[in-house]
Amino acid sequence: MSDNLMEVRDLVKHFPISQGVVFQRQVGAVHAVDGVSLDVRRGETLGLVGETGCGKSTTARLMTRLLDPTSGTIAFDGQDVTRAKGHDLKVLRRSVQMIFQDPYSSLNPRKTVGSVIAEPFAIHGMLEGKGERKQRVQELMDRVGLNPEHYNRYPHEFSGGQRQRIGVARAIALEPKMIVADEPVSALDVSIQAQILNLLRELQRDMGLTLVFIAHDLSVVRHMCDRVAVMYLGNVVELADSDALYERPSHPYTGALLSAVPVADVHLAKTKKRQILQGDVPSPSNPPSACRFHTRCPKFVAGHCDVETPQLTEKGPGDLAACHYPLTRSELAGDAIPTAAPPPP
């Protein structure tokens, strides 16, 4: 058995932009994901971070096969599932589940919580007996910290945090091998956020889950993930072990992201130098040539970065980055980036 539960190779997803009412023609494409390769190891938590429009949610939807890739391959547990259909797809669906960002729109308002959580069983023809199914659903509700007596309530009777728990219960119902969580806490208040994060970690520990955790909050990702992939405009620009990434980022974009996070520490906030990136993320329908970050990069070298596309290569132990001019130690020591505390022994 390979160490990798999922292997993604050169994944591309372009969304066509068309014009015309009757005779539609394609006038361009949004390059949402453009050549992403990564492995998800068994039992780990892999983080995907990046700003709006970097393709992290599209990657999640491709990994769960909710979207079909334009090109590239996805292998799950040694099987190529890129074009899986029918029975094969159903098997994949059972093993890979998803938790969505918005706990308000991801639950059917006309169904009771019990039937929302029981739906995976209905789809896969499991636990046919009614009493059996109800019992299992109530166990699940209890598992995620909901009152099992609320089985017959509707989603609107629950708060945001509780709804997210319902989403978690639904995702673990079939005992999947992998869960892709797309911004599971960003719609929640801080005090509730911690409850859900703790729940996810606990479930992962108890069920041996592999977790793909997507977020834009770098502190949350550091807290949750063993490895982190940083995305920018449809590419993975850095893929590293959490500790390596937060202590010595190699890609200038990662460095800038880390320095931009407001830290809830008054003393650090005073000494920290923020590195401010200029401008906004360029449009994914017309991405910059070669290294896509070159338009905002503080280390941009004309004639190289905008001509030759950098590949993901090893820049340090456990650290892959796609950059011609990675951050050096002295640049990191220049306090441009807040260095993280050493990992617990």
Add this chain to the structure above:
Amino acid sequence: MSPLLDVADLRVEFTTEDGVVHAVDGLSLSVEQGRILGVVGESGSGKSVTGLTVMGLTRGRNAAISGSVKFDGRELLGAGDAELRGIRGNDIAMIFQDPLSSLHPYFTVGKQLVEAHRIHHHGVSKAASRDRAAEMLDLVGIPDPRKRLDNYPHEFSGGMRQRAMIAMALINDPRLLIADEPTTALDVTVQAQILELIQRLQSELGMAVIMVTHDLGVVAELADDVVVMYAGRVVERGTKETIFDAPEHPYTWGLLTSIPRLTTPRGEELVPIAGRPPSLINRPSGCHFHPRCPYCLPRHTREDPRLEPVAGDTGHQVACLLPEDTRREIWRRVKGGVPPEQAREELLSGQEEAR
């Protein structure tokens, strides 16, 4: 020196079909010239309503507002609409969370900026106002400002819209800026740009800023003073350093321990606050935080805590019924990694048990 803005015992209640919503309940705060006040709290804590009420934007048939809001010695709550219009957008300006829905999609950015200027400067020519608008866009860092005046909001990116909003808010040199979650809708690199901009403009123009946010990181970076709100009330107030280094209220502790940080060792367990924010229609009795407080004692469910100064620090006030030394001991332990239940067990077990 008297503070620029002095809010005393402000109450805002909205009558709805479901009952009376006590959005703000006896809130007092003050901001001095040239200071940044951070107002933190979760959704439904009344922080936004406070900002809106200072601007006179919550007036309506179903709103009952009482207390006092004094700006530079002038009472704003009783002020007439005309007087308020002279202050709003002129002396006190506001920026909102969502820059797209706060700009009018039908008019160019330039027209909206010019309008904001001319409404308070009668007799100024359109050309002069346009110059001023371009100057403001330049100030907030929008390249090629003259050309950009003729753009519509949809032609701006999220960060640029927020810059345009800030330009509009500052066009009349306000003395107080109320920023209601100004960076929540933005990406982290753009957020850093906007925070730096607000900080730079604040120090250049010497205005006072009220920064309403749920993000403790933003407060730590930007604010001078902090007010922590819960269920429409101030539960703790102090300088930024006091709030982060020596917080006294269990809710503040909860906020501080429930966020993962880049500076703590990875993998450390988060200590969330149990339960969820209360309904503002049927508020809990006694201390409003008691149903979620790990250190709640029976009398806390009956008695209402008052915001009282902490001994030895007049600028630091807290509304908590626990004795001061017990509080300090609890925080010392919880900060050191002791779970709240254990800290309660160790320090409060002798006291009557009921939760």
